[in-house]
Amino acid sequence: MIYKQLGRTDLNVSLLCLGSMTWGTQNTAAEGHAQIDMALDHGINFIDTAEMYPTNPLSKETQGDTERVIGQWVEKSGRRDEVIIATKVSGEGYMNVRDGAPISPATIRTALETSLRSMRTDYVDLYQLHWPNRGSYMFRKNWHYDPTGQDRAATLAHMQEVLDCLETLRGEGKIRHVGLSNESAWGTAQWLRLAEDGALPRMASIQNEYSLLCRLFDTDLAELAHNEDVGLLAFSPLACGLLTGKYQADTPPPQGSRKSITSDLGGRITPRLWPAIDAYAGIAAEFGIDMTQMALAWAMRRPFMGSVIFGATTLDQLATAIGSAELELSDEIMARIDAAHKDHPMPY
Numbered sequence: 001m002i003y004k005q006l007g008r009t010d011l012n013v014s015l016l017c018l019g020s021m022t023w024g025t026q027n028t029a030a031e032g033h034a035q036i037d038m039a040l041d042h043g044i045n046f047i048d049t050a051e052m053y054p055t056n057p058l059s060k061e062t063q064g065d066t067e068r069v070i071g072q073w074v075e076k077s078g079r080r081d082e083v084i085i086a087t088k089v090s091g092e093g094y095m096n097v098r099d100g101a102p103i104s105p106a107t108i109r110t111a112l113e114t115s116l117r118s119m120r121t122d123y124v125d126l127y128q129l130h131w132p133n134r135g136s137y138m139f140r141k142n143w144h145y146d147p148t149g150q151d152r153a154a155t156l157a158h159m160q161e162v163l164d165c166l167e168t169l170r171g172e173g174k175i176r177h178v179g180l181s182n183e184s185a186w187g188t189a190q191w192l193r194l195a196e197d198g199a200l201p202r203m204a205s206i207q208n209e210y211s212l213l214c215r216l217f218d219t220d221l222a223e224l225a226h227n228e229d230v231g232l233l234a235f236s237p238l239a240c241g242l243l244t245g246k247y248q249a250d251t252p253p254p255q256g257s258r259k260s261i262t263s264d265l266g267g268r269i270t271p272r273l274w275p276a277i278d279a280y281a282g283i284a285a286e287f288g289i290d291m292t293q294m295a296l297a298w299a300m301r302r303p304f305m306g307s308v309i310f311g312a313t314t315l316d317q318l319a320t321a322i323g324s325a326e327l328e329l330s331d332e333i334m335a336r337i338d339a340a341h342k343d344h345p346m347p348y
Helices: 029-041 065-077 105-119 152-171 185-198 220-228 239-244 273-286 291-301 315-326 331-343
Strands: 003-005 012-014 016-019 046-048 084-089 124-129 175-181 203-209 231-235 305-310
Touching: 003 305, 012 016, 012 305, 016 029, 016 315, 029 065, 029 315, 065 105, 084 105, 105 124, 105 152, 124 152, 124 203, 152 175, 152 185, 175 185, 185 203, 185 220, 203 220, 220 231, 239 273, 239 291, 273 291, 273 331, 291 305, 291 315, 291 331
Parallel strands: 016 046, 016 305, 046 084, 084 124, 124 175, 175 203, 203 231, 231 305
Antiparallel strands: 003 012
């Protein structure tokens, strides 16, 4: 397993990160614990979660159960010091958590205290803002994104008070480092500027969607990540299973799979999708490699990558994903992937 320093922190995270959002719905607590044990046995030291998990489906009744699964493992195993745990505070509009209250010093403290109790730990290694109060172009909102309603002064004042709060929590020993999620280049730059001006917590990472099928990060955010030492934590690197080959255009999805629960996979199913899938599947077949492993190995090779967050619902799936750490992609394969991307640049 390869490890990288995350941003300018002292965290050395595995280049594969174990995602947890199925624990509590698609996976039982025991299955989640088995995944953590297997991941640790293969060198993965990084777990990502969020207070709003589990997903598939999301509900007010199950909100927080994923963190409680992790807490049960922490208490049972006694191995808290072997894992780097990242979690997130939910942002404005998500009604299952605090009735959609926006991120603020008050909601951050409430959320963090709950997360600490749920995960049976005294501290969180990486505490992330799940999405900005002002909105985000992620989750297919890029097609109609309009920032002209934003109030710059109000946004900067909000960022300042949040950073002040995070500094207080860091001083209390409850968080070690901080990060963003579903953020833009401008937003990330402002968080960094304000932190440096006030000697406040510096955003170490940005957790945005990134895969062979979703490469919005490749331009301005990639430049920012390189120059400012902000690592990408890529979520959905397998595009909700689309890059595993288990879904076909005209075939019912496997029972219990994410697509069987959310038929459009969060807006990812479009007429342009299937030719793109076929192109990447063709490359994997031609070179005799597993498409899942190809997709993860490609993501791990990106120069701005901090860690690639993947999820699994079975130990066999987990083993396949872990195997991607050993896969070397030749220059020829990388060139073929680049050509496929030019042919199918934004399939959703």
